Amino acid sequence: MRVLSEQETSGGKKVQVIIDPKTAHYKIQFVPGGELPQELTGLYTSLAMANIAVSAYLLRSAETKAKKEEKVAFIPKED
Numbered sequence: 001m002r003v004l005s006e007q008e009t010s011g012g013k014k015v016q017v018i019i020d021p022k023t024a025h026y027k028i029q030f031v032p033g034g035e036l037p038q039e040l041t042g043l044y045t046s047l048a049m050a051n052i053a054v055s056a057y058l059l060r061s062a063e064t065k066a067k068k069e070e071k072v073a074f075i076p077k078e079d
Helices: 047-073
Strands: 003-008 016-019 026-031
Touching: 003 047, 016 047, 026 047
Parallel strands: none
Antiparallel strands: 003 016, 016 026
16 A cells, blocks of 8 residues: 555544555545544545545644643632
């Protein structure tokens, strides 16, 4: 399998775009493995569309993580 592009999540997992040998379309996978979220499953007809999907996913997951951290930071502790 030939890796065409690779990005990293905030958790340190790598997200790769590869060519699916069965169909010659582009496919996204986590390295070293794991279940893909629904928005990254399926096949893509162009490398650009696959990269856009990965970038959008990484942006949304970073925003979600930041919101969760923000909520935790403002919770007062009880003594």
